[in-house]
Amino acid sequence: MTSFMVPAADDAVQPRQSLPISFTLDGEHVTALEGQTIAGALLATGRTSWRSTTAGEPRGVFCGIGVCFDCIVTVGETRDVRACMRRVHDGDEVRTQADGAPEVTL
Numbered sequence: 700m701t702s703f704m705v706p707a708a709d710d711a712v713q714p715r716q717s718l719p720i721s722f723t724l725d726g727e728h729v730t731a732l733e734g735q736t737i738a739g740a741l742l743a744t745g746r747t748s749w750r751s752t753t754a755g756e757p758r759g760v761f762c763g764i765g766v767c768f769d770c771i772v773t774v775g776e777t778r779d780v781r782a783c784m785r786r787v788h789d790g791d792e793v794r795t796q797a798d799g800a801p802e803v804t805l
């Protein structure tokens with residue numbers, strides 16, 4: 700495990716007293732701390748990818764600042780949500796996307 704994938708409970712910084720929350724990823728229960736991004740919460744569980752390209756290549760966080768769209772997920776009914784930019788909320792239903800490029804209009 701690298702230093703950027705520290706489970707929230709083991710994070711020595713403990714930036715504030717964050718409340719534990721939970722959400723689902725493809726129906727699987729995932730715990731996180733209030734204030735984490737979806738990507739941060741997924742990285743803390745040890746996941747490094749949660750999307751695949753049309754060629755089947757795994758994708759997760761690349762830029763981490765909302766530029767590359769490699770980290771997109773579906774949250775509720777909203778597709779192409781950048782996991783690195785959206786804070787996870789208690790009860791969110793997050794689904795991975797395995798159907799290629801995002802449907803983004805720039």
Ligand code: FES
Nearest residue numbers: 761763765768783
């Ligand atoms: S990792 Fe690049 S947009 Fe999220």
